Amino acid sequence: MVYNTGFYDKEIDRLNITISRELAETNINNLISYFKDEKELTTNFFNEKEKLHLKDVKGLINKTLALFYIILILLIILIASNYKNLKKPFILSGSITILIILLFYLINFENFFNNTFHKVLFNNDLYLLDPAKDNLINLFPYEFFQDFAYKLFINSFITSLILITIGFILKRKNLFNIFPVKSK
Secondary structure, eight states: TTTHHHHHHHHHHTTTSSHHHHEEEEEEHHHHHHTTTTOOOOOSOOOOOHHHHHHHEEEEEHHHHHHHHHHHHHHHHHHHGGGGGOOOHHHHHHHHHHHHHHHHHHHHHHIIIIIHHHHHHOOTTTTTOTTTHHHHHSOOHHHHHHHHHHHHHHHHHHHHHHHHHHHHHHHHHOOOTTTTTOOO
């Protein structure tokens, strides 16, 4: 989602961002390239405080991606080594993810985002931005992050439903017929 330019385009239209579309797109594309390690921030659009915060955000994105790839490798190993017994892990992991999403739905997102999220993930107050002098908060207002989280939760919810469905299908029928499972 961080690299999904289509999401950003829709958000620019939906949120009526006061920055011109051309300037917004240029700086979003520059920011995405920066997050992908393709180039440094090549703009004066962001001030030094914002650039320092974006450096922290980039570090967080890199840590998240590293964690994602580690989990993906472990998942592939689990599937390869334990393909006969995936029904319970699929159902359980999908169900737990849906429960976590529902818990997030019940909390006050604005309070969580403005307080807990930033205090846990950042060890400074660079995220405290002023719309009167900081372009970052104008380009990405609170509603952007609310929409981002909503889209992320929807994608996770759908993925979890798919895992649960696969788990139940595996429970009813052995789809790996090339590796027959003996019934007990």
